[in-house]
Amino acid sequence: MARVLVIGGDAAGMSAAAALRRRLPVEHEVVVLERGEWTSYSACGIPYWVSGEVTEVDDLVARSPAEHRANGIDLRTGTEAVSIDLDAREVETAAGDRIAFDALVIATGAEPVRPDLPGIHGRGILGVQTLGDGQDVIDALAERPRDVVVVGSGYVGLEMAEACVLRGCRTTVVERAPVPLSIIEPVLGEQVAVAMRGRGIELRTSAAVSGFDLDGDGHVRGVRVDDEVLPADLVLLGLGVTARSALAVAAGLPTGVKGGIVTDARHRVAGADRVWAAGDCVETRDRTTGLPIHLPLGTHANKQGMVVADDVAATLLDEPTRLTFPGVVQTAITKFCALEISRTGLGEQQAREAGFDPVVVSIETSARAGYMPDAGSMTVLLVADRGSRRLLGVQVVGTENAGLRVDAAATALTAGMTVDDVVMLDLAYAPPFASVWSPVQVAARAAVKAMDA
Amino acid sequence: MARVLVIGGDAAGMSAAAALRRRLPVEHEVVVLERGEWTSYSACGIPYWVSGEVTEVDDLVARSPAEHRANGIDLRTGTEAVSIDLDAREVETAAGDRIAFDALVIATGAEPVRPDLPGIHGRGILGVQTLGDGQDVIDALAERPRDVVVVGSGYVGLEMAEACVLRGCRTTVVERAPVPLSIIEPVLGEQVAVAMRGRGIELRTSAAVSGFDLDGDGHVRGVRVDDEVLPADLVLLGLGVTARSALAVAAGLPTGVKGGIVTDARHRVAGADRVWAAGDCVETRDRTTGLPIHLPLGTHANKQGMVVADDVAATLLDEPTRLTFPGVVQTAITKFCALEISRTGLGEQQAREAGFDPVVVSIETSARAGYMPDAGSMTVLLVADRGSRRLLGVQVVGTENAGLRVDAAATALTAGMTVDDVVMLDLAYAPPFASVWSPVQVAARAAVKAMDA
Numbered sequence: 001m002a003r004v005l006v007i008g009g010d011a012a013g014m015s016a017a018a019a020l021r022r023r024l025p026v027e028h029e030v031v032v033l034e035r036g037e038w039t040s041y042s043a044c045g046i047p048y049w050v051s052g053e054v055t056e057v058d059d060l061v062a063r064s065p066a067e068h069r070a071n072g073i074d075l076r077t078g079t080e081a082v083s084i085d086l087d088a089r090e091v092e093t094a095a096g097d098r099i100a101f102d103a104l105v106i107a108t109g110a111e112p113v114r115p116d117l118p119g120i121h122g123r124g125i126l127g128v129q130t131l132g133d134g135q136d137v138i139d140a141l142a143e144r145p146r147d148v149v150v151v152g153s154g155y156v157g158l159e160m161a162e163a164c165v166l167r168g169c170r171t172t173v174v175e176r177a178p179v180p181l182s183i184i185e186p187v188l189g190e191q192v193a194v195a196m197r198g199r200g201i202e203l204r205t206s207a208a209v210s211g212f213d214l215d216g217d218g219h220v221r222g223v224r225v226d227d228e229v230l231p232a233d234l235v236l237l238g239l240g241v242t243a244r245s246a247l248a249v250a251a252g253l254p255t256g257v258k259g260g261i262v263t264d265a266r267h268r269v270a271g272a273d274r275v276w277a278a279g280d281c282v283e284t285r286d287r288t289t290g291l292p293i294h295l296p297l298g299t300h301a302n303k304q305g306m307v308v309a310d311d312v313a314a315t316l317l318d319e320p321t322r323l324t325f326p327g328v329v330q331t332a333i334t335k336f337c338a339l340e341i342s343r344t345g346l347g348e349q350q351a352r353e354a355g356f357d358p359v360v361v362s363i364e365t366s367a368r369a370g371y372m373p374d375a376g377s378m379t380v381l382l383v384a385d386r387g388s389r390r391l392l393g394v395q396v397v398g399t400e401n402a403g404l405r406v407d408a409a410a411t412a413l414t415a416g417m418t419v420d421d422v423v424m425l426d427l428a429y430a431p432p433f434a435s436v437w438s439p440v441q442v443a444a445r446a447a448v449k450a451m452d453a
Numbered sequence: 454m455a456r457v458l459v460i461g462g463d464a465a466g467m468s469a470a471a472a473l474r475r476r477l478p479v480e481h482e483v484v485v486l487e488r489g490e491w492t493s494y495s496a497c498g499i500p501y502w503v504s505g506e507v508t509e510v511d512d513l514v515a516r517s518p519a520e521h522r523a524n525g526i527d528l529r530t531g532t533e534a535v536s537i538d539l540d541a542r543e544v545e546t547a548a549g550d551r552i553a554f555d556a557l558v559i560a561t562g563a564e565p566v567r568p569d570l571p572g573i574h575g576r577g578i579l580g581v582q583t584l585g586d587g588q589d590v591i592d593a594l595a596e597r598p599r600d601v602v603v604v605g606s607g608y609v610g611l612e613m614a615e616a617c618v619l620r621g622c623r624t625t626v627v628e629r630a631p632v633p634l635s636i637i638e639p640v641l642g643e644q645v646a647v648a649m650r651g652r653g654i655e656l657r658t659s660a661a662v663s664g665f666d667l668d669g670d671g672h673v674r675g676v677r678v679d680d681e682v683l684p685a686d687l688v689l690l691g692l693g694v695t696a697r698s699a700l701a702v703a704a705g706l707p708t709g710v711k712g713g714i715v716t717d718a719r720h721r722v723a724g725a726d727r728v729w730a731a732g733d734c735v736e737t738r739d740r741t742t743g744l745p746i747h748l749p750l751g752t753h754a755n756k757q758g759m760v761v762a763d764d765v766a767a768t769l770l771d772e773p774t775r776l777t778f779p780g781v782v783q784t785a786i787t788k789f790c791a792l793e794i795s796r797t798g799l800g801e802q803q804a805r806e807a808g809f810d811p812v813v814v815s816i817e818t819s820a821r822a823g824y825m826p827d828a829g830s831m832t833v834l835l836v837a838d839r840g841s842r843r844l845l846g847v848q849v850v851g852t853e854n855a856g857l858r859v860d861a862a863a864t865a866l867t868a869g870m871t872v873d874d875v876v877m878l879d880l881a882y883a884p885p886f887a888s889v890w891s892p893v894q895v896a897a898r899a900a901v902k903a904m905d906a
Binding site: 011042044045048053054059060155287297298299300302303323325326328329330331332333334335340342344369371372373401403404405406407408410411412414415417420423424425426427428429430431432433434436437438 | 464495497498501506507512513608740750751752753755756776778779781782783784785786787788793795797822824825826854856857858859860861863864865867868870873876877878879880881882883884885886887889890891
């Protein structure tokens with residue numbers, strides 16, 4: 001009999017644990033240490049819980065601790081791992097227990113970036129990563145803050161700003177870059193800026209936060225931006241996350257981009273024996289460039305958890321490994337009110353840095369046939385490599401029916417298709433859904449034209 | 454100087470003519486013969502014009518005759534070609550003119566199937582293919598028919614039935630098969646049947662039309678179905694179309710599936726010199742099976758017109774040909790009221806006939822994260838080949854946000870991906886758009902499970 005020990009009870013950890021429990025004979029143990037009280041929850045759903053669209057926190061929990069336990073997983077909530085002894089194959093907990101393992105899965109997730117600024121630890125300055133964080137935000141909003149400042153305008157910042165607007169708060173978003181949402185090209189970010197301002201958000205771009213003013217109780221009352229102090233009763237940090245890998249680092253395990261633990265395609269930790277890692281705490285690989293990247297998203301965490309389970313089981317049962325994680329193509333989607341925003345592949349600068357010779361085109365088209373009522377509109381930006389004509393990236397901003405268009409593009413660029421291949425794809429057409437050339441194909445045709453000019 | 458003569462002024466013909474006009478030096482002539490008065494119109498838009506959602510017929514015209522003429526195309530509307538003399542390189546018109554050509558493009562489209570049944574030529578029995586047909590339907594509806602019978606429940610039949618319901622007509626749909634919409638598997642067709650009946654349509658399945666009763670004026674008054682006569686003031690034929698290739702056949706050109714003219718990948722007519730054909734009048738090739746198929750859709754017609762223009766220009770200008778048409782993967786999308794319906798690739802029976810060993814799975818999932826308000830639901834049916842694990846087909850029926858999911862599947866199967874590849878695709882995820890596993894991936898995981906069982 002063997003014991004698999006998983007550190008972390010969210011997407012990667014619990015998907016690995018659940019798959020292992022299904023696959024391993026019952027005499028093997030699957031133990032999970034989770035420092036919080038929730039498991040398998042949707043961090044991505046927090047903005048919709050904060051906005052009130054999702055009413056119960058339990059709705060965000062895909063599988064509760066009780067359900068996992070009923071499935072035979074030895075799940076220990078409220079149990080924090082504080083060190084890993086690789087030689088002894090033991091993990092020590094905050095309570096001082098030492099738990100032996102035959103296979104260790106590190107799935108410690110990510111943590112919001114909290115820049116080391118004066119006042120950053122003041123009360124009312126909240127990150128948004130765990131359900132506990134979400135509850136803190138909801139509690140703070142219940143006290144009816146006069147001014148909410150969101151620092152950063154990545155998708156978490158954007159979604160939290162939308163939630164605050166829907167809750168009726170006076171909301172300011174502070175962004176260091178000239179336009180919001182740096183995951184898309186600035187020309188598309190401008191459209192997001194227009195939408196944000198249209199919903200009454202005060203958007204401060206090219207603005208650097210230098211600190212936070214606190215009142216006598218240590219509660220935030222202002223955000224220092226350049227030479228100004230923006231009033232704030234509540235500050236939400238949307239500055240992205242880094243891998244929560246201190247435990248791995250302390251054990252001597254290798255980390256790379258944004259602190260992500262380095263693994264191979266089976267998600268074995270590089271240079272370590274019988275140690276795997278998955279989810280927001282690892283770095284992964286971009287399939288287009290082959291370069292390492294930290295891309296903390298639930299969708300990758302679930303796949304990686306599945307891959308880990310396959311290889312752990314194969315190792316313990318002496319069977320062949322079937323799965324590897326092939327990496328990501330940086331697909332992402334979000335929305336701001338009615339505006340849908342998505343991307344896949346590389347932006348222009350990323351393409352250039354990876355050694356491609358990018359051709360960039362941007363087109364406007366409708367979401368349905370142009371003559372249909374509510375035809376909608378969208379902008380599609382496409383990046384391709386001039387030499388190979390290969391599709392490198394697609395970004396979309398537009399109304400209903402726009403965002404998910406990137407799925408076909410993500411599939412095409414994963415397959416290494418050229419823009420010419422994309423033009424000839426047989427994509428769905430009927431007047432309520434598209435024009436006779438699908439939006440991504442309209443962009444691909446523009447790219448062909450630009451290349452052949 | 455050379456003259457390109459195009460027969461047919463809709464999608465394939467006019468896209469070829471317009472591309473040729475842009476590419477050929479001005480001394481070359483581009484002449485188009487169109488027997489009707491409209492050009493470049495959206496036949497697919499007719500149901501939405503009939504329903505009243507599109508109010509002006511001109512909205513369905515992407516480019517008018519005047520616009521084409523302004524672009525330098527010698528467009529002759531009201532001019533019917535009646536014979537082709539391949540040796541003399543001349544086309545004769547109904548008016549007796551003989552027009553010489555250096556290159557001939559046949560783009561004569563398709564015509565609704567009108568089975569040879571007693572009474573089929575009665576007044577009030579209408580096909581739906583041209584804008585003229587659409588106008589006839591609108592005129593007939595203006596006379597407030599008491600009973601409309603739609604014969605056939607392919608997507609044209611379904612869309613026309615929806616239009617009649619939206620216009621407040623008492624509508625019966627008669628279908629020979631046990632379930633409507635044979636382009637999808639029967640298990641999904643059942644959901645369409647429920648939706649149709651839910652909107653008050655009388656759906657008669659497994660019902661064969663044996664003839665039409667006409668009144669003294671030769672106007673339809675009933676549809677004979679088995680031993681019964683269904684009252685009908687207006688009958689709409691939705692029995693599909695066949696290639697309108699009589700002209701080509703008379704000239705000795707080869708035809709195949711459903712009368713489609715046989716061409717190569719550059720859309721040169723097989724065995725003929727300087728003759729091309731494109732659009733609804735040709736047969737094409739299914740990319741998955743390699744087998745010929747007749748698939749009359751505007752999206753293919755436009756691409757084929759572009760391919761023809763490239764090869765005609767290359768021939769006349771003695772340049773290399775750049776484009777070929779790679780064939781289709783049978784992607785289609787439609788809707789019935791709020792129900793979206795789409796498919797790509799092969800159904801189970803098609804897969805079996807093509808020599809694959811199909812594994813078929815069907816799953817239910819939500820269109821957004823399950824905890825979001827209006828999460829919606831959809832059924833995804835997936836067909837894969839047991840031996841190669843290759844994705845062969847995907848079909849979707851569901852609420853808003855469901856139909857276009859087939860685009861990623863169409864791209865994946867075009868690329869020859871396995872279901873394992875699909876599971877690992879990086880598709881867009883955020884709670885308003887999908888669950889952490891995208892619907893097609895949920896189906897792919899079910900297929901993997903079924904294969905590995």
